[in-house]
Amino acid sequence: MSASNRDEVRLNRDKSVFARFIHQWDLQVLVIPSLILILVFSYIPMYGVIMAFQEYKLGEKLGFSEWVGLKQFVYLFSEPAFPRVLRNTLIISGLKILINFPIPIIFAVMINEMRAKQFKKVVQTVSYLPHFISWVVCATLMFDMFSTDGGAINELLKWVGVTKSGIPFFNRSNYFWGLTVATDLWKELGWNSIIFIAAIAGVDPQLYEAADIDGATRIQKIWYITVQTIKPTIIILLIFTVGGMLNANFDQIMMLTNQMSNAQLRETGDVIDTFVYRFGLQQMRYSFATAASLFKTVINFVLLLITNHVAGKLGDTALL
Amino acid sequence: MRIKRSRSDYFIDGLILLVMLMVLVITLYPFLNSLAISLNDSKDSVKGGITIWPRVFTWNNYVLIFNNERIPRAYLISIARTVIGTILGLLFTGSLAFGLAHTNLVGRKIYTIICLIPMYFGGGIIPTFLLIKSMGLLNNFWVYIIPGVVGLWNMILMRTYFQTIPDGLEESAVIDGASYLRIFFQIIIPISAPIIATIALYIGVAQWNSWFDAAMYITKDSLKPMQTILMNVISEARYAEQLAQSGITDVGNMLKGQNTNVRSITMATMVVTVLPILMIYPFLQRYFIKGIMVGSLKG
Structure with missing residues (x-):
């Protein structure tokens, strides 16, 4: 118009x-x-x-x-919990990028390779479902699945013989990083694959036919045609993901830690956003918490600029 | 042309089939298991071993939670915020998108910049909280609706859609002397059903699933939505017990069932919370995916 x-x-x-x-x-x-x-x-x-x-x-x-000038930031960097918070944020985000970024791409490629149209549709429909439920509901399901009192995961582990009385997954800090990665994958696998499935759908079928004539194997076709064609999409999404690295999914961590009330999980579960929430809204140190939040915003922006620059150097579409 | 399939082809097909079956089971099992537990007698559930089918079928857990006044009230709050939030969200987001889709809009450049900056920068939760507090929106139903009523990403999607509507349609209305208000409400809205459905679902799901605004701004029980009730249930077993007890008249029964009820109550509350999402899921799937496609094309 x-x-x-x-x-x-x-x-x-x-x-x-x-x-x-x-x-x-x-x-x-x-x-x-x-x-x-x-x-x-x-x-x-x-x-x-x-x-x-x-x-x-x-x-x-x-x-x-x-x-007061930079007083809040001086406090922030001398706060004993802060190095731990930074470490947790970087590790949780890092693990998610390392594991949960490539898996949806592999999933999308697999979906594309499926021959049974009906079954393919069923898998897609089911895999998108958890995206639409809240983290509150998701945490409810996960607490039950991982519970020591008849939870399916622990029953399975007992049956295999890994444990006798069950592992209290959500009450020990050493499992928490793994749980954030696993529950995030459970919730977003299908959803995060959609964009790649769409990108693959745009691949020119003639390329595959030409490769067939040249005698390419299926793996070669996947690698040299499918993956190469969706490479720009992968790079753009990777930039976004790395740029938002310090966000570490506040919703998820708040729910999985019972809004940080589970002190056992603070050692590995306290990230910048939950730190801001705890100090700002629970302890009412408003200026101090805002300083922490601003620190995050600035680092995020710098990360976005750096990753964009790197992508530009690689010769692919830059964002800014 | 069809190429003969080699042995490795069959291996790949088998592997994919196996992975997909695993994805199906892992995704669906938690839902089916909770549903089964919520429909199973709570004293029987404590024996364990319920998988995806209730062993001793009962509606009791649902009767219990709906006998507690908190749940129906929270349900009404959730429904109210979803319906009102979606209607007003569509109105404010759509009208802004309609205006910005016009190249002759005076101030279009400045308006666009005003809209773009908050998509990348925000004040964070503390200044937002203090603002909401100073506006007297704490413990006020409208805190669910007003602060997020203009969704900027949604606005961009709607603007993109409006820009594809042929000029001629509006021109003829202008010649007939129609105002922009009439054009928006009587011409544009009726022909924009696909984008309106998409955005309505975006806003509706976000409203239904939202818990953080309630956690930040609401302390009054009577204003808490379902997500908050479920949150309380999972973080406090005692809360679940209260819910369980309120429906039971037989004291002996209550004492016996005290520990067994918590899990059943939690699951029933969870099912009730997620049910509306599951009911509209067929629409969700269709329109959401259309939405991301439009979004990704835009870049």
Whole structure:
């Protein structure tokens, strides 16, 4: 829908901006209420970030507190829990990129190789399902699956003989990294594969036919045609994933740790976002928590710039 | 042309089949198992061994949770926030998208920049919390609706769709003297059913599944949605016991069933929470996927 009425456009060109604004009041009325909501609910908190350089006290107006310079950041870096929080964030995200990024690609390739159309559809439909349930529901299912009291995983482990009384997975910190990776894979495997399945669908079938004539094996066709064609998609998504590396999925970790109330899991489960939540909203150290959150935003942005630069160097589509 | 299939071909097919069967089982089993437990007699469940079929069938666990006033009330809150949130979300997001789809919109460049920046930067939870608090939205139903009523990613999807509508349609309406408001409500909305369905499902699922806003801004029991109730049930066994007890009149029964009920109650609450999502899943699948395709084409 470009300029809808040419006469109107010609007329508008001669008038001042203000007159044009008034003339199209009915169009402005449609956008201005939404824009005001964006300004209030997105821009005021953005402005409020300056409280990271202040000492906010309850009852004060956002951004009008006493300036303290970098004091909050000095506190942050001398906070004994902070190195652990950084480590957990990087390890959980790193494991997810290492394991849960490539598996959906492999899954998509496998889906593409399936011959039974009906069965293929069933698998796809089922695999997308967990994406639509909340992490609250997902945690409920996982707590039950991994419970020591008749949970399927522990029953299986007992049957195989790995354990006698069951492993209390969600009460020991040493299983937590594995659990975040596994539950994330369970929930998002199918969903994350959709974009790759779509990319594979766009591959020119003639390429496969040509490869058949040249006597290529199936593995060769997968590697040299399918994977090569979807490489740009893979790289773009990898950039996004690495760029958001410090996010570590707040929803998931909050739910799997019972909103961080499970102290056993803090050793391996406390990440930047949960740290901000604990210090900001539970201990009400608002400025301190905002500083931690700002630190995360800055690092995330730097990561995005770096990965984009690297991708640009590789000669593929850059983002920014 | 058809190439003869080699032995390694059959091996690959078998391997894929096996992997896919595993994916099916691992994905579905937790759901079926919980459903079976929720439909099984709680005293029988404690013996263990329930897989995907209830052994002693009963509706009792559901009767129990619905006899507790908290669950129906939370259900109503969840339904209300989903319905109101979806309608208002569509209205505010759609009208903004409609406006920005017009090249003759005065201020279009500035408006677009205003919309793009929050897609990449945010203030984080602390300033947002303090803002909501200063606006008096704590313990207020509208905190579920207003702060996120304009979804910017959704707006981009809708704008892209609106831009593909042929100009002629609107031109003829303008010649007839229709205002933009009339064009939006009487011409554009009726012909945009596919994108509206997609975005409605996006917003609806997000509203139904949302728990964080309730955890941050709501302390009043009467305003808590289903997700929060389920959260309480899994984090506090005692809460589940309370739910269980409130429906039982026989004290002896109650004492005997105390420990056994928790798991059944949790599962019944979980099933009730996830049911609406499962019921609309066929639509979800169709429209969500269309949505990501549009999004990815846009880049």
